[in-house]
Amino acid sequence: MKSDKISEAVVRRLPVYLRYLNELHKREVATVSSQELGQRLDLNPAQIRKDLAYFGDFGRKGIGYDVIYLIEKIRQILKLDQQINVVLVGAGNLGHALSNYNAFLKDNMKIVAVFDAHTAKVGTRINNLTVLPMEELSDTIQKLSIRIGIITVPDIEAQNVADMLVAAGIEAILNFAPVILKAPSHIRIHTADFTTDLQSLAYYLDNGKEEMNNDTAEAGH
Numbered sequence: 001m002k003s004d005k006i007s008e009a010v011v012r013r014l015p016v017y018l019r020y021l022n023e024l025h026k027r028e029v030a031t032v033s034s035q036e037l038g039q040r041l042d043l044n045p046a047q048i049r050k051d052l053a054y055f056g057d058f059g060r061k062g063i064g065y066d067v068i069y070l071i072e073k074i075r076q077i078l079k080l081d082q083q084i085n086v087v088l089v090g091a092g093n094l095g096h097a098l099s100n101y102n103a104f105l106k107d108n109m110k111i112v113a114v115f116d117a118h119t120a121k122v123g124t125r126i127n128n129l130t131v132l133p134m135e136e137l138s139d140t141i142q143k144l145s146i147r148i149g150i151i152t153v154p155d156i157e158a159q160n161v162a163d164m165l166v167a168a169g170i171e172a173i174l175n176f177a178p179v180i181l182k183a184p185s186h187i188r189i190h191t192a193d194f195t196t197d198l199q200s201l202a203y204y205l206d207n208g209k210e211e212m213n214n215d216t217a218e219a220g221h
């Protein structure tokens with residue numbers, strides 16, 4: 001398995017494959033072709049074959065890929081075959097929503113601690129967890145071997161929280177605050193930015209109209 005050579009683009013596609021493969025497994029489908037995966041996921045089958053070739057040549061011509069085997073391999077590559085503990089900082093609106101969202105539990109990722117700086121939030125309960133004060137962040141991260149941090153604090157506080165997470169030994173951060181965070185190069189940071197996503201959608205709304213207008217104009221020629 002050439003896991004050390006997997007590009008970022010492939011790593012981002014693997015969870016997409018995994019979600020659909022889990023769906024197939026639930027429907028008791030045993031094998032799937034790259035064509036079917038391509039159709040369903042709107043990806044080029046050749047690209048899918050290339051991505052999956054990272055795990056060795058196990059697709060069989062005319063039969064396709066063994067769904068269970070592929071699920072196992074992708075989970076291994078993504079390290080979802082081990083329990084990964086996650087901490088969330090910022091028990092506000094978004095923090096509550098994410099802490100209550102259990103969809104990733106099946107992938108062995110679990111929010112095991114929630115923190116907040118506000119005294120009114122500390123001691124309250126979210127989804128069976130008691131919100132803890134920031135003073136306990138470092139000890140808790142070490143005690144529970146927490147490896148990923150989720151940041152849901154206001155933008156002006158986000159860098160400060162990221163620094164605390166890094167100092168406590170976190171290896172990766174999912175940041176929901178609309179700021180670009182700085183961290184040492186060995187820390188992986190992904191930012192989930194709803195605002196920029198919405199802004200780029202606005203562009204496509206206009207483009208869609210223009211394209212429709214162009215199409216209509218061309219059709220009239």
Ligand SMILES: NC(=O)c1ccc[n+]([C@@H]2O[C@H](COP(=O)([O-])OP(=O)(O)OC[C@H]3O[C@@H](n4cnc5c(N)ncnc54)[C@H](O)[C@@H]3O)[C@@H](O)[C@H]2O)c1
Pocket residue numbers: 089090091092093094095115116117118121134151152153154155157160161176177178194
């Ligand atoms: N609510 C949404 O739908 C949404 C969507 C996208 C992005 N965001 C972003 O997520 C972040 C949180 O949004 P929200 O609506 O949940 O805000 P919120 O005000 O409801 O919650 C923020 C929480 O962070 C806590 N906090 C503040 N400073 C802190 C610090 N230094 N350490 C620890 N905790 C601290 C606050 O006490 C509060 O409980 C913001 O940056 C926001 O821009 C929110």
